Amino acid sequence: MIQQLIEKIKKTKAPICVGLDPMLNYIPEHILKKSYNEFGETLEGAADAIWQFNKEIVDHTCDLIPSVKPQIAMYEQFGIEGLKSYQKTVDYCQQKGLLVIGDAKRGDIGSTSAAYATGHLGKVQVGSKTYSGFHTDFLTVNPYLGTDGVKPFVDVCNSEDKGLFVLVKTSNPSSGEFQDRLIDGRPLYELVAEKVVEWGDTCMDGDYSNVGAVVGATYPEMSKILRKLMPRTYFLVPGYGAQGGTAADLAHCFNEDGLGAVVNSSRGIIAAYRQEKYKQFGPEHFAEASRQAVIDMVADINSVL
Numbered sequence: 495m496i497q498q499l500i501e502k503i504k505k506t507k508a509p510i511c512v513g514l515d516p517m518l519n520y521i522p523e524h525i526l527k528k529s530y531n532e533f534g535e536t537l538e539g540a541a542d543a544i545w546q547f548n549k550e551i552v553d554h555t556c557d558l559i560p561s562v563k564p565q566i567a568m569y570e571q572f573g574i575e576g577l578k579s580y581q582k583t584v585d586y587c588q589q590k591g592l593l594v595i596g597d598a599k600r601g602d603i604g605s606t607s608a609a610y611a612t613g614h615l616g617k618v619q620v621g622s623k624t625y626s627g628f629h630t631d632f633l634t635v636n637p638y639l640g641t642d643g644v645k646p647f648v649d650v651c652n653s654e655d656k657g658l659f660v661l662v663k664t665s666n667p668s669s670g671e672f673q674d675r676l677i678d679g680r681p682l683y684e685l686v687a688e689k690v691v692e693w694g695d696t697c698m699d700g701d702y703s704n705v706g707a708v709v710g711a712t713y714p715e716m717s718k719i720l721r722k723l724m725p726r727t728y729f730l731v732p733g734y735g736a737q738g739g740t741a742a743d744l745a746h747c748f749n750e751d752g753l754g755a756v757v758n759s760s761r762g763i764i765a766a767y768r769q770e771k772y773k774q775f776g777p778e779h780f781a782e783a784s785r786q787a788v789i790d791m792v793a794d795i796n797s798v799l
């Protein structure tokens with residue numbers, strides 16, 4: 495699966511994914527009004543609004559990008575109706591030729607992880623039939639429970655040709671509370687990185703592994719070390735844009751071949767029309783503002799490669 499992502503990155507010259515993290519307060523009034531008129535101010539109305547919003551952004555950016563990353567929490571907050579919009583978004587993006595990184599950060603004891611892996615990446619058996627639940631191409635995984643919590647995801651990657659991004663060093667301000675703690679003189683994120691390499695060795699797809707790592711753009715010194723520790727691991731790099739990460743901070747996440755990382759921006763793209771820089775588009779043309787923000791992000795990142 496990682497080779498499919500690499501092919502699309504090479505074709506678009508855009509090592510990015512657009513984070514589809516819709517919040518109602520980013521959604522322009524005209525979309526909200528239409529959905530509320532049809533479904534009322536209900537969970538169904540909200541779910542319809544986030545779907546319409548996503549669809550327009552995808553329509554305006556899909557020719558420029560290789561991948562998207564819907565964050566499931568943004569959908570789950572609207573219950574089942576929200577999850578239906580998550581599913582519709584995944585289907586639509588895949589129809590448009592995009593690879594979908596499901597951001598669900600799952601991980602549990604082995605048997606429960608196996609069910610998560612089945613639901614998000616694999617196939618479930620129902621009597622004589624099999625079905626794909628959310629059928630995303632990649633999934634973010636929390637490694638806190640250790641190898642037996644991660645292995646079921648790796649197994650599904652091998653049987654279904656899917657991919658993972660395992661949290662190694664996250665972008666948030668408190669990430670160091672646990673991740674930077676020294677164990678036998680070494681930070682925990684390095685030990686997790688070594689495990690990710692070990693898990694990934696069983697799941698190679700060409701030069702890179704289908705088991706990738708999440709490495710935040712907000713900790714550039716650490717990404718430099720991690721890039722060396724994990725030469726054949728693809729990085730999903732969140733934290734660019736809204737969280738303060740810059741192109742200069744990203745340079746170390748890439749290998750010398752210009753590959754090795756896919757940079758996410760969510761609010762910076764989907765809510766671009768609210769930024770001073772893109773205000774001229776106005777809320778009616780929010781998706782055109784997103785398109786321009788994608789063009790600017792790609793140019794910015796390519797300038798450091």
Ligand SMILES: O=C(O)c1cc(=O)[nH]c(=O)n1[C@@H]1O[C@H](COP(=O)(O)O)[C@@H](O)[C@H]1O
Nearest residue numbers: 565634664665708710732736737759760761
């Ligand atoms: O796994 C992730 O994608 C993730 C890991 C991390 O360390 N930091 C992080 O921000 N994310 C996600 O990346 C997205 C960042 O959104 P923006 O800050 O709006 O670009 C959100 O969906 C986060 O949940």
